[in-house]
Structure formats: structure tokens, C-alpha cells
Amino acid sequence: MPVYSIIVGSGKYIPELIQKNENFYNRRFVNEKGLKIEKPVEDIVRKFQEITDIEERRYLSPELNTSDMAYFAAKEALETSKIDPETLDYIIVAHNFGDILHNNIKSDMVPTLASRVKHKLQIANSDCVAYDLPFGCPGWVQGVIQANYFIKSGDAKRVLIIGSENLSRIADPHDIDSMIYSDGAGAVILEAIVSEKPVxxxxxxxxxxxxxxxxxxxxxxxxxxxxxxxxxxxxxxxxxxxxxxxxxxxxxxxxxxxxxxxxxxxxxxxxxxxxxxxxxxxxxxxxxxxxxxxxxxxxxxxxxxxxxxxxxxxxxxxxxxxxxxxxxxxxxxxxxxxxxxxxxxxxxxxxxxxxxxxx
Missing domain, CATH: 3.40.47.10 (Thiolase/Chalcone synthase)
Incomplete structure (x- = not known):
């Protein structure tokens, strides 16, 4: 019978720090030519909200990093699914900037975030392969697509796919677009199922x-x-x-x-x-x-x-x-x-x- 991939558990991490639109009132915004935008900042922020619908966003606490969020989301997904982490065949972490310290804005991707998550989960199984997937914002969806390939081919039965990103630390404080970005992580566990009917x-x-x-x-x-x-x-x-x-x-x-x-x-x-x-x-x-x-x-x-x-x-x-x-x-x-x-x-x-x- 055909093998399909189903979601058996999910989790997330939403940072606690709330950054409201009013918090940007003290910013000095400039355009791509480096010239100050002369409109009052309150008007800039108000227009931004009209266009994007964003009222507030979440920022990661200084003591935490992207891999921490990924771990928190993964741990919740495992708890939801009630499966043994040692039975995971793959851990895929989608991100684009790795870990970024709050006071040192440089990407840190060695070891991979997936390896860091596997370490934090204390998984000893060496057949559980952990790797990262940088693919822009569609990275998590692509991770699910790759996991489905692994399951369909018979190479895997269970895959943990995580999307974790810390955009607040790579946003230019003088760029209006910085108001769009936020932080967070989400995860699912994909599992193989044999079924006569598509599912x-x-x-x-x-x-x-x-x-x-x-x-x-x-x-x-x-x-x-x-x-x-x-x-x-x-x-x-x-x-x-x-x-x-x-x-x-x-x-x-x-x-x-x-x-x-x-x-x-x-x-x-x-x-x-x-x-x-x-x-x-x-x-x-x-x-x-x-x-x-x-x-x-x-x-x-x-x-x-x-x-x-x-x-x-x-x-x-x-x-x-x-x-x-x-x-x-x-x-x-x-x-x-x-x-x-x-x-x-x-x-x-x-x-x-x-x-x-x-x-």
C-alpha cells in the first residue's frame, strides 16, 4: 500500500518581548540614498500600519538565540506527539542567519543549528541526521517537502522540521522595513503512514x-x-x-x-x-x-x-x-x-x- 506523510505533533516558541509601533517613534528613518525622511515619524509609522496591518511584533530576549527558539519549538512538538526523540530519522532546521548574538551582529552557523538542537534534545542516535536549510522565508515549507521525499522513498519514518528566525537582530534601525521583522520558531513532526486512501x-x-x-x-x-x-x-x-x-x-x-x-x-x-x-x-x-x-x-x-x-x-x-x-x-x-x-x-x-x- 502507498506511504503518506502526516503531521503527528507541532510546537512553537513566541518570544515574550512585545515591540509596539509606538516604540519606533524615536527612530531616525532614512531612504536608500541615505537622506532623512522628512515626514513626522508618527505619520511614517501610521502609514506603515495601514499598509502591513502590523501593530506589534515579538523580539527575542538578549540571553536567547535562534537555536534556543528552535529547541523550544521542537521540544513542544515532541511532547505533543508523545514520540521518543531517539526514533527521529532527520532533524531539519530552516533559517537564514544562524545564531546572532544581540551585541555582535554576525551569523554563526557552525555547528549547524540542527546539530545544536539535536544536542539540546540529548539525542544519542547517530542515524538521526541533522542539517540546516537556508531557503528564504519558504524554508520551513521546503523542509516539509524534503521530509516528505525521505518518507516516500522509505529512507525515513519520522522527521522533525523546524523553522526558526531572529530577524530583529539583522534589521537596519534606520530602514522603515525594520518595522516588519520579528522573531519566533515553529515545528512539526512528520510521520510515515500506510494508507489505501490518500492522506x-x-x-x-x-x-x-x-x-x-x-x-x-x-x-x-x-x-x-x-x-x-x-x-x-x-x-x-x-x-x-x-x-x-x-x-x-x-x-x-x-x-x-x-x-x-x-x-x-x-x-x-x-x-x-x-x-x-x-x-x-x-x-x-x-x-x-x-x-x-x-x-x-x-x-x-x-x-x-x-x-x-x-x-x-x-x-x-x-x-x-x-x-x-x-x-x-x-x-x-x-x-x-x-x-x-x-x-x-x-x-x-x-x-x-x-x-x-x-x-
Whole structure:
């Protein structure tokens, strides 16, 4: 009988430090040319909230790091699933910047974060392979796709996939976009199941566009001409990113749904990466338009956390899933028999999605 991959446990870590929009009122924002933006900061922040819907975000405490968040999320996922950590075949940690000390903004990726998590979990099994996956914001979704390949091939029975990111420490304090970024971690355990009927991950699709899009997100020095050193911060071309996402994500998601053979009307939830609420709304509307349908109310099908949690990159989608599964997102439930789309877009430029049938 066919082998499928199902989620048997999930966990998350949401940092305790709340950074409200008002906390940015003392910032001096400059544009990409290094010129001070003359608008009152309060107006800049207000306009930012109108566009993104972000009211506040979470920042990691100084004594913690990205691998700590990954460990916390993994530990909760293991507790939820009630499985023995020694039975894990793979640990995949999606991230993009490794561990970053709060007072030393340099990426630390040796050993891998996955090895650090395995060490913290005290797993002795040497056949449990731990590796990292840098793939932009879609890293966690891609980790699930890779884990599904391992399970389908017979190479694995249980895989722990974690998305953990600390964006607050690589954000240029003089860049308006710094208000988007936040920190967090989410994790799931994928397990093999033998079933006559399709269940779990039904299909997936990934694309990478680099001909003209490779540098929409990149690392560069501060916009402020008098910044103290040449520290590299994450930079993005917001307008280009917005256009790219609207023109490509709906198409990829449609191709994935079509590949699954599931009707659009059967899709109960779309768990999408969140960097801009208006952009996600437009993506979902365009998806329905591709099917010749009009979406009346996106709030029922597309749960959102961005207003309170901001954009925590690879952690967004697994945190969303865990919150719903644990009844922490008002108005949203996931039940057996539901079809769910998981999708993300980000640096690369990369887009991916998979369709999941809840067992």
C-alpha cells in the first residue's frame, strides 16, 4: 500500500518581548540614498500600519538565540506527539542567519543549528541526521517537502522540521522595513503512514526565479551614511517584491491545488507566509479569480497573525498551524478531512506550496 506523510505533533516558541509601533517613534528613518525622511515619524509609522496591518511584533530576549527558539519549538512538538526523540530519522532546521548574538551582529552557523538542537534534545542516535536549510522565508515549507521525499522513498519514518528566525537582530534601525521583522520558531513532526486512501501531504510544487529577481532581498550596509560600521543588514525592494508575489504566488498555488485533484471549494484553510496583510489578501483574491470565482470573505479561509506577531520568516507558517491546532486562534479550527494549503514566498526568489489532507 502507498506511504503518506502526516503531521503527528507541532510546537512553537513566541518570544515574550512585545515591540509596539509606538516604540519606533524615536527612530531616525532614512531612504536608500541615505537622506532623512522628512515626514513626522508618527505619520511614517501610521502609514506603515495601514499598509502591513502590523501593530506589534515579538523580539527575542538578549540571553536567547535562534537555536534556543528552535529547541523550544521542537521540544513542544515532541511532547505533543508523545514520540521518543531517539526514533527521529532527520532533524531539519530552516533559517537564514544562524545564531546572532544581540551585541555582535554576525551569523554563526557552525555547528549547524540542527546539530545544536539535536544536542539540546540529548539525542544519542547517530542515524538521526541533522542539517540546516537556508531557503528564504519558504524554508520551513521546503523542509516539509524534503521530509516528505525521505518518507516516500522509505529512507525515513519520522522527521522533525523546524523553522526558526531572529530577524530583529539583522534589521537596519534606520530602514522603515525594520518595522516588519520579528522573531519566533515553529515545528512539526512528520510521520510515515500506510494508507489505501490518500492522506497527509497530497502534492507539492516549488519554483525559483533568479533571472531578474535574485536580489529583491539581499544583505547590505545601513542606509544611514554615518552608521558606525559596515555591518550587513537585510534589505528588500518592497515594490518589486509585492509585484512579484502578486504575479506568481496565485499561479503556483493554483498549479499545486490542480495537481492534487482537489476542488478549490474543498480547501478549508490557506496558511500563507505573512509579511504584508494587504499583499496576502490580494494573493488570495487573485487565486480565486484564476478559478473564475470571487472570494467574499478571506478571513474564514486565511488566518492571519501578522498584526500581533509581524513577519518572523520561516516561523510564520508552522506557528500558524500550531496556534490553530491548539485552539489559540479565534474563529479557526482544523479538523479531520479538511484540505489545507501551506504556502510561502521569499528570498531567492522562492515560492512553494503543498496540499495537506488532515487525517
Amino acid at each position: 497527509g501531504i497530497l502534492c507539492h510544487k516549488t519554483r525559483t526565479d533568479t533571472l531578474n529577481e535574485a536580489h529583491f532581498l539581499k544583505m547590505d550596509i545601513s542606509y544611514h551614511p554615518e552608521f558606525e560600521d559596515n555591518t550587513l543588514f537585510m534589505k528588500m525592494n518592497g515594490r518589486k517584491l509585492y509585484e512579484y508575489a502578486l504575479n506568481t504566488v496565485p499561479t503556483l498555488v493554483k498549479e499545486t491545488i490542480d495537481k492534487s485533484g482537489v476542488a478549490l471549494s474543498k480547501i478549508k484553510k490557506v496558511l500563507i507566509h505573512q509579511a504584508n496583510a494587504k499583499m496576502d489578501e490580494a494573493i488570495l483574491q487573485r487565486l480565486f479569480k484564476l478559478y473564475g470565482e470571487k472570494l467574499q470573505d478571506s478571513s474564514a479561509i486565511m488566518p492571519m497573525t501578522i498584526s500581533k506577531l509581524g513577519n518572523n520568516s520561516v516561523a510564520t507558517v508552522p506557528i500558524l498551524y500550531d496556534m490553530i491546532m491548539k485552539g489559540e486562534l479565534t474563529g479557526h479550527q482544523i479538523e479531520s478531512g479538511d484540505h489545507i494549503v501551506f504556502t510561502s514566498v521569499g528570498a531567492g526568489m522562492n515560492i512553494n506550496a503543498f496540499v495537506y489532507l488532515v487525517p
